[in-house]
Each structure stands twice: as C-alpha cells, then as structure tokens.
Amino acid sequence: MMWLRKSLVRIGKDRRVINLEFDKSIIKNFQYSDTPDFGSVQVPIVLKSLHSEGKPKGNITIGPNGDYKISSFNSTLHYGQSIFEGLKAYKMENGKFKIFRLKDAARRFRRSAQIMGMSALDEDFFIDCVKSYVESCSELELTSKEHSLYLRPLLYANDSIIKVRASSEYQFVIMGSIVGSYFSGGKVGAKVYCNRQFVRAFPHGTGEAKTAANYAISLPALKHATSLGFEQVLYLDALKKENVEELGGMNFFMIKNGTLVTPKLSGTILHGITRDTILELAKHLDIPTEVRDINYKEIIEPSENQSIFACGTAATIVPIIELGFQESLEGQLKRIEYPVDPLAIKLREHLVDCHYNKSPLSDKWLS
Template sequence: MLNQEFEIAVEKVPQDQLKSKPAQDKLGFGQFFSDHMFSMKWNRKQGWHQAAIQPYRQLDLDPAAMVLHYGQAIFEGMKAYRAEDGRILLFRPQDNFARMNLSAVRMCMPRFPEERVLQALRSLIYLDREWVPRSEGASLYIRPTMIATEPMLGLRAAEEYQFFIIACPVGAYYAEGFNPTTIYVEDQYVRAVPGGVGDAKTAGNYAASLKAQIAAQKKGYTQVLWLDAREHKYIEEVGTSNIFFMINDVLLTPPLEGSILPGITRDSVLQLARDWEIRVEERPISIDEIITASENGTLQESFGTGTAAVIAPVGELCYKESSIQINQGTTGPLAKRLYEELQGIQFGSRADHHEWVVPVR
C-alpha cells in the first residue's frame, strides 16, 4: 500500500469563521493552531482512505482506541518559513516523512506514501499561508502524527490508524532565545536502551523523559542531557535535541547506534561542518571526557540541534551537582555561524547547495 494513490478532498473554513491570528510578538510555542488540518485513515482492507484537508477539529476516538492503552503513536516536527520575497518554504520535508515511516515500521504501524502526503502538506500550508509568520525568526511549526484508533483491548498491533497534520505559528522554542541554555546531566534515569525505541519518534519516549525533565527544571536547568543506559557514562542526547561539542577544534557528536533520534538538523549540521572543512567525529563521548576537556581548556563550545530550536547553544552543564561552564556561558562562534547559515537557507536568503528547501508553491 506504500505507493497507494488516493484523492484528497478539501473542505474550507467559511471566511467569516476563520480564527483570529495571534500577535506576532506573542506566539510562544505550540499554543495557537491554524484553521485547517490534513487527515486520513488506514485499515487493512482499504489501505489509506478518507484523505482530506478540513477545518481543524477534535478527533473522534473510542475509549478503547488502542493508542490509549498500548501506545502506538508516532509524530514528526518540521517548519514552514516565509522568505523575504513572499515565498513559503519547507526544510527537508522528505527526510521527515522518511524518518516517520521508519518510526512506523518500528512501532508496527502502516507506512504511508511519502510523496502523496508531501503533496497534501504543501496544499495544506498554502491554504493556511496567512498563518506563516512575517516576523523575524518566527515560523509555522508542523506536526504530522499517526495513532492507532482501532477499538480493541488486547496486546497486538492495531488494524486501524489515523494520520493527521496540524500546524501552529511559533516564536523561539526556549525563553532564552538564542542565548545559551543550562542543562542537567541525568545519571539516574535513562531515556532509551540499544534495541529499544530510542531512534523512533514515538510518544512514549517523551512521556518517559518527563520525570527527569521536571526535576531538572526545579533545579533551575532548561533541559536534561541523557547518558547511556548500560554504564551511565556515555552522552546520548538532550530531551529535545541532538548534542554537539567542539573540543580542540574537532566537532563531536554521539553516533547513531539505535538509542538516539537521527535528527534532520543534526544531519544538516554535520553536512555544513564538512562543507566548511571542519573536522567532524561521530563517536562515543563520555561525560568524563567533557569534564577533562573543560578542566584543560580544550572544551570550546557545545550546542543542541533540533527542528524546534534549530541551534541551541549550551552555556553550562551540571553533573553530580558540579557545574561545567562552557565558553564562559556565552554562545560559541560555530553555533552562531551554523544558526545563521541554517536560518538563511530555511528563510531563502542564502544559497541552498544541497537542495534542502522545498517551496510550498
């Protein structure tokens, strides 16, 4: 059913019922939602069907829907950007949909036809194009989601699913904006294990991270940095981002070995760094290596990467109640350069040498 063709119906919100749009300087993140959504359903007999762009609405779920009991839920995050010339641009949406299908396979859910859904997404964003912010640095965040909807109590893969896409205008993900964040290194709880679902973007991963996240925030830290589940020694990722360190002029990031998410922004950063002839290493990094580099002065900077924040400079790590200051708590030059380059490509003001940008129309 992966190459299945289907018609996409369109039901527009009447002009006099369109929502009021929020002030551009009060967008926050994930608080306001556009007028329309895309939805389609799947079952074993019909495959994907009932594909429609329709008014944003509540879902109709049976209390026995299997997602509520057995957790089959996956999602993605991407953005639409308004260029200075008025064009609306997507950044690597094909890669997001390819990753979502990998998550679907891991969670025993049906794959979807990526090109057809990309077409639906472009149509949805064009219809809601006035929701794409015009203010500097703001964008339209896009959330594709798939859930198991079959009403059934019994542990097995569901045979009915709903896929939908919603969108919301957003400002900066962190209250700090592009200023450095502070991160607590978690050495008790774990996020994922090899052979588990750490490399799938599934809802349960994020639910499992909340306890440590809340504890870190109570201590005054913005995010959690996870260590490996076996030895509590090797760095994996931040709660919402992949993580990078610049040590002795080498850009380091943990390898993709099944327990961390293969980030689209992570991959973009690696490509840009190689374009700029920066030495890059994807390898295990222990927290002890970071401490040693901090003590001997070779730890130059650190930053997280992700769709929501793009580049999030790290100014401090806290490990076992000891503080590790990074670049004197300021944004490093590489993080700044990467942020400006990526935002330039995403907003259409810089050359897109890798053909990452897809125009909505």
C-alpha cells in the same frame, strides 16, 4: 465564505483527492501573540485521514481545527502506538512558504512507523499531504521574521479495543503551530542537566523512533531537572552510563579545539535532520568533524577550548551555557559553565540561511 476545492496526492501509482473544506477567512484573519510560547499557537485548520494497511480509508480532508471525539477504548491511550514528525515551513521574501527537508521527514516518519509495528504511509503521500496543508496556510501572516510554521504530522492507532495488538486502523493528522524560540533563554543559551541515574532509550528498542513513548519516559527526568532550574536533560547510554547520547528532544554537539564532535548513531539516538544538516554545513564550511563516542567526563571536565550546544527542528541551534551533573539523585550537584562559541553562532547563521533560501545548499533542502 467556505473554501471548497480539491488537491491531489500520490499513493504509489494511484491518485487520491484531498477535500479542502474551511472558510478561508479563518486563515487570513488569524492572529496570535507576538511572543508565542512554543507549541501553544494552534493554526485553525487540520488535515485528517483514516488509514488501513497503509492506505487512506474514506475521505482525506483539511478542515477547521476543533475538539475531536476519541473512544476511551482507543488502543493508543492504552498501548501507545503513536508516532509524529516535526518540521518547519519558512516564509520567503516573496511571501511564500518553503518546507525544510520534507523528504527526510517523510523517510523518518515511515521508519518510525515500522519500529512501532504500525502500517507505514507511502512517502509520496506524506509529502503531498504536508504540501497541501502548507498551501492551505499560505495566507497566514507571521508577525516576526523569527517566527515560522511548525508542522506536526501525527499517526496513532484507532482501534477501539483494550487488547495488546497492533492496530488495524490508524488516524493520520497534520496540525500546525506558529512558533518562535524553543528555550526561554532564546538565542542566549540553555541550561541542561545530566544525571547518570536517568535513562531514555535502550539498545534494540525504540530510541531512534519519533514516538510518544520516548518522550513520555523522559518526563520524570525533565520534571526533576526543571525543579533544579534547568531546561532540558542530557542522557547517557543505558548500559554503561558513560557515553553521551542526546537530550530529551534534541541532538548534542561539542566543539573541541575547533573540531565539531557529535555522538555516533547507534539505534538509541534519533536520526536528527538538523544534526545531519549541521554535519553537511560543516563539510561545506571546511570545519573538521568527528562522529564518535563522547565520555561524560569529557563534558564535566572540559578543556579550555571547548563548548557544547543542542540542535533540533524546534530549537535549531542553542548553545548550552550551563551543564548540571549528578552521579545520582543523592549525589552532589556540579555546575559547569560553558561559553557561547562563535563557531556555534556561525553554524546557526548558516543554518538560518539554508531555511530562507540564502545558501548554496538551500535548493536541495527546500520544497
């Protein structure tokens, strides 16, 4: 039967209604592969809301996922005004979903919009919409404890005009995907490639925004890396090409002589929520930390007690077990093997405890 009910969301001092218009059975009876490729499993409902000047224009609905018409004149297709977030909801022992660090995602979504010249959404509105979407997915059955509900809020320009300008209307969408491991190596580790010739973000640009443009510019490097047998690309700073910044979709950590080290935020690195969580976990666990520049020579000529890992909402914590390095596309490929550090595994276990309300830190991060 069609599930018709309403949910309220906040927009400043005002309240707006979300119309829930879908057959509840499409959630209850939804099935998927036991080993889903990351991002391939489409939850069959989606939230949609058209916005102008940061406020909803017309109905806010959660309804069946499907094919949506978009004009070939849509300005996003031509000029790239598009941002998104990535966050996860985890199923607790009582069968209910809890969302990890939702407020931080709302704050970053708003910041990304500002960087891209878009009308920023009210943070309370974003939070309420995500909660309503997750509540609508409450009867999803996850087939493994390793699986979670990955949430992808998206905001893109909706004007149908081929003229360079900020859009006057934006489409806000929330979609979901049931996910497992991000890397093909699962929990064992990942192989990562670094080349001084490839650049991802420039100072005073869009580096810290979660925008489609930043991922598009990384694809040629990723294509080259995968042709060499690697799974991701590690980028250096754009100006001197000396300091480690981040991977194409993840932040970077190094463990050196028991100290946790990560590059400082400089405007070209995404303000990773998992990165921040790991730094707080390290403080809680009395693990020494350093936030500083990491010269690339420090990772291609590692000391004896050194390891590296990647982190992010999608990947959680994944040890990097091999680093490939080239000075240029014509240069000799150097392969450096890295151990899986017990400290990285310990941090991942504590991070997972935070996700599932089993940590003293869970209360302030789960909603």
